[in-house]
Structures are given as C-alpha cells and as structure tokens.
Amino acid sequence: MRFGVVVFPGTWSDCDFHYVISEVLRQPVKYVWHRDRNLDDLDCVILPGGFSYGDYLRAGAVAGRSPVVEALGPFIDRGGHVLGSCNGFQILCEAGLLPGALMRNECLQYRCQSTHLVVDNVDTPFTRGLRPGQILGMPISHGEGKYYCDVATLARLKQNNRIVFRYATADGQVTRAANPNGSLENIAGIVSEEGTVLGLMPHPERAAERTMGGTDGLLIFQSLLGSLVEDGSFLKR
Amino acid sequence: MKIRVLVRLKPGILDVQGAAVKRALVGLGFPDVADLRVGKVIEVDVDAPSEAQARSRADEMCRKLLANPVLEDYTIE
Amino acid sequence: MKIRVLVRLKPGILDVQGAAVKRALVGLGFPDVADLRVGKVIEVDVDAPSEAQARSRADEMCRKLLANPVLEDYTIE
Amino acid sequence: MTGSEPKATPDLARDLGLSADEYDRIIQRLGREPTYTELGLFSALWSEHCAYKHSRVFLARLPTEGSRVLQGPGENAGALDIGDGWAVVFKIESHNHPSFIEPLQGAATGVGGILRDIFTMGARPIAILDSLRFGDPGEPRTRRLIEGVVAGISWYGNCFGCPTVGGEIAFAPEYGGNPLVNVMCIGLVRADRIFRARAEGVGNPVFYVGNKTGRDGIHGATMASATFDEHAEERRPTVQVGDPFTEKLLLEACLEAMNRGAVVGIQDMGAAGLACCTSEMPARAGTGMEVELSRVPQRETAMTPYEILLSESQERMLLVAARGREDEVRRIFAKWELDAVEVGRVTADGWLTVRHHGEVVAQVPVRALAEAPRYEKPTVRPAGLKELQTFDPLTLTEPADYDEALHALLASPTIASKEWAYRQYDQQVGINTLVLPGSDAAVLRIKGTRRALAVATDGNGRQVLLDPRLGAALAVCEAARNVSCAGGQPLGVTDCLNFGSPERPDILWQFAEAVEGIAEACRALELPVVGGNVSFYNETVQAKGTPQAILPTPVIGVVGVLEDSERLATQWFKGAGHRIALLGPDTVSLGGSEYLWARHRLVAGALAPLDLALERRVQAATQAAVRAGLALSAHDCSEGGLATALAEGCLTGPETVGCTIDVPAATRPSLALFGEGPSRVVISVEPARSAEFEGLMAESAIPWRWIGTTGGARLRIRVGSTIAIDTVVEGLEHAWRRGFERHVA
Ligand SMILES: Nc1ncnc2c1ncn2[C@@H]1O[C@H](COP(=O)(O)OP(=O)(O)O)[C@@H](O)[C@H]1O
Numbered sequence A: 001m002r003f004g005v006v007v008f009p010g011t012w013s014d015c016d017f018h019y020v021i022s023e024v025l026r027q028p029v030k031y032v033w034h035r036d037r038n039l040d041d042l043d044c045v046i047l048p049g050g051f052s053y054g055d056y057l058r059a060g061a062v063a064g065r066s067p068v069v070e071a072l073g074p075f076i077d078r079g080g081h082v083l084g085s086c087n088g089f090q091i092l093c094e095a096g097l098l099p100g101a102l103m104r105n106e107c108l109q110y111r112c113q114s115t116h117l118v119v120d121n122v123d124t125p126f127t128r129g130l131r132p133g134q135i136l137g138m139p140i141s142h143g144e145g146k147y148y149c150d151v152a153t154l155a156r157l158k159q160n161n162r163i164v165f166r167y168a169t170a171d172g173q174v175t176r177a178a179n180p181n182g183s184l185e186n187i188a189g190i191v192s193e194e195g196t197v198l199g200l201m202p203h204p205e206r207a208a209e210r211t212m213g214g215t216d217g218l219l220i221f222q223s224l225l226g227s228l229v230e231d232g233s234f235l236k237r
Numbered sequence B, C: 001m002k003i004r005v006l007v008r009l010k011p012g013i014l015d016v017q018g019a020a021v022k023r024a025l026v027g028l029g030f031p032d033v034a035d036l037r038v039g040k041v042i043e044v045d046v047d048a049p050s051e052a053q054a055r056s057r058a059d060e061m062c063r064k065l066l067a068n069p070v071l072e073d074y075t076i077e
Numbered sequence D: 001m002t003g004s005e006p007k008a009t010p011d012l013a014r015d016l017g018l019s020a021d022e023y024d025r026i027i028q029r030l031g032r033e034p035t036y037t038e039l040g041l042f043s044a045l046w047s048e049h050c051a052y053k054h055s056r057v058f059l060a061r062l063p064t065e066g067s068r069v070l071q072g073p074g075e076n077a078g079a080l081d082i083g084d085g086w087a088v089v090f091k092i093e094s095h096n097h098p099s100f101i102e103p104l105q106g107a108a109t110g111v112g113g114i115l116r117d118i119f120t121m122g123a124r125p126i127a128i129l130d131s132l133r134f135g136d137p138g139e140p141r142t143r144r145l146i147e148g149v150v151a152g153i154s155w156y157g158n159c160f161g162c163p164t165v166g167g168e169i170a171f172a173p174e175y176g177g178n179p180l181v182n183v184m185c186i187g188l189v190r191a192d193r194i195f196r197a198r199a200e201g202v203g204n205p206v207f208y209v210g211n212k213t214g215r216d217g218i219h220g221a222t223m224a225s226a227t228f229d230e231h232a233e234e235r236r237p238t239v240q241v242g243d244p245f246t247e248k249l250l251l252e253a254c255l256e257a258m259n260r261g262a263v264v265g266i267q268d269m270g271a272a273g274l275a276c277c278t279s280e281m282p283a284r285a286g287t288g289m290e291v292e293l294s295r296v297p298q299r300e301t302a303m304t305p306y307e308i309l310l311s312e313s314q315e316r317m318l319l320v321a322a323r324g325r326e327d328e329v330r331r332i333f334a335k336w337e338l339d340a341v342e343v344g345r346v347t348a349d350g351w352l353t354v355r356h357h358g359e360v361v362a363q364v365p366v367r368a369l370a371e372a373p374r375y376e377k378p379t380v381r382p383a384g385l386k387e388l389q390t391f392d393p394l395t396l397t398e399p400a401d402y403d404e405a406l407h408a409l410l411a412s413p414t415i416a417s418k419e420w421a422y423r424q425y426d427q428q429v430g431i432n433t434l435v436l437p438g439s440d441a442a443v444l445r446i447k448g449t450r451r452a453l454a455v456a457t458d459g460n461g462r463q464v465l466l467d468p469r470l471g472a473a474l475a476v477c478e479a480a481r482n483v484s485c486a487g488g489q490p491l492g493v494t495d496c497l498n499f500g501s502p503e504r505p506d507i508l509w510q511f512a513e514a515v516e517g518i519a520e521a522c523r524a525l526e527l528p529v530v531g532g533n534v535s536f537y538n539e540t541v542q543a544k545g546t547p548q549a550i551l552p553t554p555v556i557g558v559v560g561v562l563e564d565s566e567r568l569a570t571q572w573f574k575g576a577g578h579r580i581a582l583l584g585p586d587t588v589s590l591g592g593s594e595y596l597w598a599r600h601r602l603v604a605g606a607l608a609p610l611d612l613a614l615e616r617r618v619q620a621a622t623q624a625a626v627r628a629g630l631a632l633s634a635h636d637c638s639e640g641g642l643a644t645a646l647a648e649g650c651l652t653g654p655e656t657v658g659c660t661i662d663v664p665a666a667t668r669p670s671l672a673l674f675g676e677g678p679s680r681v682v683i684s685v686e687p688a689r690s691a692e693f694e695g696l697m698a699e700s701a702i703p704w705r706w707i708g709t710t711g712g713a714r715l716r717i718r719v720g721s722t723i724a725i726d727t728v729v730e731g732l733e734h735a736w737r738r739g740f741e742r743h744v745a
C-alpha cells in the first residue's frame, strides 16, 4: 500500500505520520506538497494535524480550498482512501468531503490529553480489524474539535452508521464527562458515505508505539492494511 | 472601495464564546446584559470601479472562503 | 436595546489574521483585494430605558472587558 | 527624511538611556558627534539588555568549558555533543516586562524569540519548557495574567508545532506587579552542521528574511523624535504581536537553505532588531557590513532609518548567503511564501555603513558598537538579612493535625498540580516525548538512536532571598537532581537570572552572590553553562514610591542524556508491595520552606546546608539505580519536604497507591515531614531486588535507608514513635488537583 502525507504551510504531524508509516508499519510513504494535484501513484492520502495557514480564519479553511484537496475528489472516485486527523479532519469538513464542521472547544481552551474512544462502526476499511464497542486509547491535541452538524445531517450519519468513534470513559460509557471538547453526541470521528474517507480529531500516529504509551492507533493503520498483528492487544480484550 | 463583511454564527447555533463573555460581564457588574453574541468583522479594500462590483466581489469571497455555510451567515455593508 | 460593538486592532499593529486571509484570497483568484483586516463584532442586548444609556453601558463594557486597550480600538454603533 | 531628525545632544542621549560618560565615549570612538541614527544604534547596542553592562564582570565567573561543549555563551544558543553525531542546542530567555504589559502576546513572542535562537543554530526545536512566577493567585489581576500568559505560550508553541514538556509555576506576592515568564527551548542538530551568527566572507550578500518591518516595540524614546515632525501620531511604538505560522515557515525555509549549504551565517532579529544583527554579525567575524534600508520590507509608511534599524517586529532574520547562491535562497523562501530580500553585503572595512535611499545615515566601526562599557558597580549585603536568617522556625507552634497540614501544603498553589496549564500545551508533537509533564523531568527520545534527553527547570526565589549563594547553588542541584531522577546524566546548564535593579548595591550583591553559587555548583557537578539570559529591573513602584524588587530568581535549566531510552524512571509509585528507600542526608530545615510560607506566611530562617560532593554522589547513585532497572520510581524531595514527595509518589501517577513509612524522631515532627534540604531522593524498589539495590547503595558511599513500603489506599507516616500522618490518598489527591486550578478555572 502506498501512502502520501500531505504537507500544507503550517502542518506539523506530517513527520510523525511519515515516521509511523515507514518505521513502524514499514510501508512505502512519501510527502505530497499542497500544490500537487497528482495523486496517481497513491492508495491512501493522509491529511495530518497542524495549523495549516495558521488556522487564522477558521481551522482548515484555507487548506480546504488548496489544489491537493481539489484533487482528492477524483482520487476518492477511483477508490482511493483518505485519512484526516486533527487539522486533517477540519480540512475535510471545510472542503465538504465530510459533512459538518469543527468548532472551538466548549471549554474555549486548547486541550492536549489522552482520551478513550469507543468504536461504533467496524464496517469501514479503517476499522475492519476492530470489534464493535472496542475501546481505544488515543491522545487529542486541538483547540477546535467540537463536532457540529445540523439535525438532518446527524440523522443521516446515524442512519448510514457513519459515526465511527465517540469519546467515552475507560469502560466505554459515552458520557458528558468523557467528552473533552463538547462534540455533538461525543463524536470523535466519522466516515464518508462510501466509508473510504475517515476524519477524526484524535492522533493515531501518537499511539502507534509501546514507548509512546500505546499502540491502539496502529490498529487503524493495520485495519487499513487489512492485516492484524498477532500480538495486537485488542485480540486479548 | 472599502467593504465591510460581518460573519456571525447561525441563529440556531450555541455561541459558547458569547455566553462566556456575557457571564464575565455579569460578574463585572453588568447584570443588564440580556444577550451577547460574538462574530467577525472583515474589512476588505477591493479594487473595483463601482461599489456594486466591489460588493459582488466581496460576496464571492464570502462564498469561497470567508464564511462557513454550515455554521455562519454573512452580511455585506 | 441592541448595541453593536466593533473591536479592531489599533492601526500599526500587525494584523496576523488579516494578512493571512488576504494572501489566501489572492491565491484563490482575488488579486483585487488591496487590503484586509479582521476584527470582532460583538452584539450586546442591554436592558436600558434609552439608546443613549445602552450605549454608555456598552462603552463601559468595552473599557472593562470587551476591548484590550493595549492592542485594540473599539467603536459603538 | 533624515532632515526631520533631531541633532544628537547629551540630553537626547540621556533620553535614550545613555549616560553622559557613555555619550563622551561615543564621541571619542567616532572622533565626532554621532548622528541621530548612530545615537540610536549605540543606545540599543549599549543597552543593558544587549550589552550586559552590569552583569558581564560577574558572569565571567561561570564555568563554560567541558569536553562536550560545541558552543558556549556568545552565540544565539549553546550546544553540547550528545554522541551518535548529534548535538543538543538549548537556551533560556525571559520575556517578563512584555508579558506584564500584554500577557498573551508578551508570552507568545517570548516563545517565538527563543525558538528562533534555536533554529538559527541549524537545529530543529524539539521541546519547550516554561518557568513562570506570579503574585497571589487569589487576586483577579494575577488570574488574568496567568490565563493570558499560559494562553500565549499554548497558542504560539502549539501553532508552531513544538511540544511544551515541562516547566514550573510558583507564586509569591513579590511577583505581583512583575511576573516572570522564562522560556527554555531545546533543539537537535548534527554536530557538524551547527550554524553561527557570523558575517563571514567579504562580498557575500546579506538577506533580510521573514515578516515585514513595522514600528513594533521601538524604544519608547522614539516618541521624543516624533515631536520633531508631522508623523507624531503614527510614530507611536506599538506592542509586538506574534505570528507562529510565519515562524513555522521561517523554520522550514531556514533549515532547507542551511541544508543546501546556501547559508554562511544567520541571526535572529530580536532585541534591537536590525541594528543588533548588522553590528554583531560582522563584529563576531571581524568584518564589516553595508545595508540599504529602503530595501527592507516595510509594513508601514514614512518609517525613518532609526525606526527601521530599531524595530522589534517579530519573525525576522538576517542571513548571510554564499555569493552565487542568491537565487537559490530566494527560491527556497518563495516556496515557503516568505520575503527574502538582499539588503546589503559583507565588507572588509570593519565598519557598519547604513544607507537610506543611497544617503549614508550611519557609519560606525562595528567593534565600537560591540564593545559596550562594562561596569563593576558597588555591592552591599542587604540590611536585615542576618535577622531573617537567624529566625528559628522551631519556635513556632506545631500544627495540631499533621494530616490537615499536609493537605494544606499539597493545596498550596506552588506545589499543587499544574495540569490546568500544561493540558493547554501540545506535549507530544514530534512523537519524542517519553515522559510528559507531571514527573521530575521530561524525557525525549532521539529517533534513530538508543539515547534520550531529560530536561528540567528549577529556581526557588525564597531560598535565594535568604541566602543568594546557597539558594542559587540549590537551584542548580535541584534541576540536575530532577534530570537524574528520570535516569539522565546532567550534561549542561542554561540560566535565566531575574533580579531587580543592578544600580541598587543590595540587589547587585544578591546577583553577584547568586552567580557565585551557580558557578560553585556547576563546577562541582561538572556542568558547563553554555548560555543564558539576564533580566534586571524586575521591580514594581509601589504607592509610596519605594520600588519593590521581585524575589531574586535565577531559573536554572538542565539538559541530561539517557544512554538507553528504555531505562528511565518517573516519580510516582508503580503499585503495591514495593520497598521505599530515602537517599541522602537527614539534615533539613524549615527555613525558607513552602511549609513556613503556606502555614505562617513567613519567609525566614536558615537553609539546610549543601554538600556538593554528596549531592553529586546521590545523583550518580540515583542514575545508576534507574539505569540498572532497580528504581521503579524516583522522586526528589523539594518544596514541601519528604511528606510532600511521598504524597506525590502516591498520587501523581495514573493509578494512586498508598504507602506506610517509618522515619526517625526529629526535634519536631514538622521538621521531619515538611523540612526541606538538598540531595534527597525517594526511590521505590521491587522487594526481590532489595539486595542488589543495597549493594549499589553501599558502593555509592551515601547515607540512605529503607523507610517503608507501598500499598493500600492510605498514606501513613510514623515519626519516631508517633503516627504523624494517616490519611486517605484520595483526599490528598483532591487537595493537590484543586489547589492551583481553583484559582484559575
Ligand atoms: N508551566 C508549566 N508548563 C509545563 N509543565 C509544568 C509547568 N509547571 C509545572 N509543570 C510540570 O509539573 C511537574 C511538577 O512541577 P514542579 O512541582 O515544579 O516539579 P519539581 O518540584 O520536581 O521541580 C513537572 O513535571 C513540571 O514539568
């Protein structure tokens, strides 16, 4: 599988994703400049975290209108996969590739902390290796991660089972207290209609090595690779 | 041609920042604040022959970038 | 009584946001943007018998909280 | 344009902060009256901030050499060799005054400045630490300051993409009108790829890169000049505003240009902006420089040469490129959407020649600017210090209830959890942070090697007030001890010296003594000081008009290395049934302790003595225990003494666990529980490995003993025959979690 990690001015999780994909997953990966429209030799495009264009107007607003993001449409149509994390999720929403928007955290402060995610939908390329209701530990780091969409959109998301991850307690309770940013219905990640575009606020690349405090994030990549390591801790749960 | 664009959260959407500012004001001795909302004002200087053209350019800018239709309404003055 | 307060950066203070948005717009095909500045619009609903009193309250609010005198100017409309 | 400028006079020189002697000196060096612009250059370069006029003679006492030192003081930052061909570049800087005027932007631009100091060396910043001091957190004014400063650090560091992994926040009334915002940054660079701020190579082009120049932060004295022409209003100097996004682009563009070999030398335009760079860079290289100011990208109209030279607009650099590589430099910066404009060239004549629209507005020997006068002003031991020191805390009544006293201590804002602050900081970007904020030191792995770095900052103003020399030495020891507790071997120091006015002999005495203390400790621990910063004039003028100086506060940053990143320790207990050892001497004191302040609002008494040789052995033993995998946890005893250290061991981890402790009787239980002293570390050990640990301790030739075991839900401490503390950990945790947060949230 060939990965491409997009670099916008102001992106900073690009190197982290690149490192995890090449050094941990041992998969071919290259950087994609934001002005690039050519995604032909790629199977999966990563939109990493950061403050693209400083997020000075709205998080992801300017990047959401860049050449590389315009090229994502055709890329998705021909079966390509897209994973947007943190700023990447914001960009996907701003570009209209995922519904809804990400607003300022309810606490009105930036939050960098570990969170627990409960897996609602294992019927996507990104989660097929997981169990329904499985709980993943993954850190967040954002100031604008409060997911919002209108009632109709929310209904559609639920109907088509497109809510993939929700913030929960360590034992999987979806409570207000477990919601770090005031997201609608604790939503942490959603997929597109076809399920080939995933947007999530948490950072899987920061939970991909034991020494970094966990490997749950790796499970998302491994699902995507369609392969699961034997010693994956989730098997023992 | 100077155009003023106001970008505000849609009526239905909870304005957390506005609520916080309101709370702070009440705490500072302004119980008479019945409601408060915070938005953006964007002042654009557009090279255009006429005010009408400047406005329509500003409108394009809003649709293309300045406002997020999911969350925000905009008005041009 | 609805009062509108505009809070803008003082002239001469670098408008980081405005500069970035301007650059973005030029890139999106708006070379006709000569200048752009971003500020806050705060819409306050004040319980006051007269407009004049509402305004003077809003003015107090600005001095106490809404505007940062080191960086920002404000106007009441 | 320059026609509208005033004539240089001794009075104007005084307005610009130059003494009469200094003005005469300038005339001597030039052999004529300076122009107004030249006077501006001197006033900036000869300012305390740039020239260290009052501190240089004392700073010369600091040890700066060592086998690992690749770059000592004098450059943008210091550098140490850490093996595998890597160097660590680090420095600490203060931004106290700007942060008081505008907390958010002041703190943000402080972060921006220190980041630039690191990446101008060719290093990629990998971590930030913030050391903060505020007044009484109960006051609304202080609360606003804290919120603004933390928000500013959070905004700038997070947006730029460098994790903030450690620091401190301490409180004392003396900081009320003058908070301290010290920021340390650490970067990594290949040891053979370090860049320096030198204008080498006669004929090489000089580039201005980064943000445009405005009237930001220009010396207030420009106001004087404004009255001379019609631009008065727009001349008003403005507050510097940070632009972390542009800084991030600047980082990537600079590193790219450096790696391509297109860069000869580079310096950040920090204090005194262009004036500083155009004189310091050639001065270091023994060359000269000529610049044309009209080429400098400007944000504002009608800027005078004086303003362009002295502007402190942020996110700008002066870069000397290799001749023939000009287009390459322009291309790289264009790719990152940044200005890169050729504004001059390196000359052989040793002069700085400044032109504006072709007309020479300043022509000065760069050495004259670089060689500011140095003063050795008188120092006097503060009156009343003796009395303070001779106060005996043991004459105070013992608390009726030690449980309550411990709860109160853990809830004191200085000791309480700082999570409210650091959860607003990205602590992980770069995926190197092995130990996050919340333990004695942060630990960062070095990708591609087995090694890791441990970093910490410390500085206790109360102790320095009571005994500047000892207090400053203690700060060095504690920062190093924190690094040792993580398993790191301390390698070097950066120091930020925050004091009052050096023109006051009693303040200057504090300063001189503190520097001496740092020097002694660094020599004993073999820690070179490779960079730092002096911040004087930290005082508030009170109603009555008497200036109130802050507590003398040297903040010490220590960087250490772990040979094996898998062999590290954190400060919290790891579960039940582990044996607890206390390393170090029993000699502690309540003098200057957090207990004395929190309970009695007193800053008095004598500090516990420091045995530097023993301190070194205790740290070596701690490192060895961690390296051998014997230490399941290691935590030093600092503010709040042994009881606090034990409580932190119980409650700062992911799961809380109690412990049962036995310590020998002391003159007073409060002394044994809350007394503070150096060289003390609490280590928990697997029972099965007790013998091994005992062997290691024996070799280390240090005093130590087993004091108890972990387990249960309570913290129990028996002092001699009396059970002094017996309380549930959960309650202690609540006090510790809320103690600081309740003031800000
Ligand atoms: N302003 C801050 N930013 C980041 N981390 C902080 C800050 N203040 C405190 N911390 C972290 O909280 C922990 C406890 O701080 P402190 O009590 O000063 O430790 P110590 O007493 O061991 O020096 C440390 O890990 C420290 O890095």
Ligand SMILES: [Mg+2]
Residues within 6 Å of the ligand: D440, D482, D635, D636, D637, D638
């Ligand atoms: Mg410590």
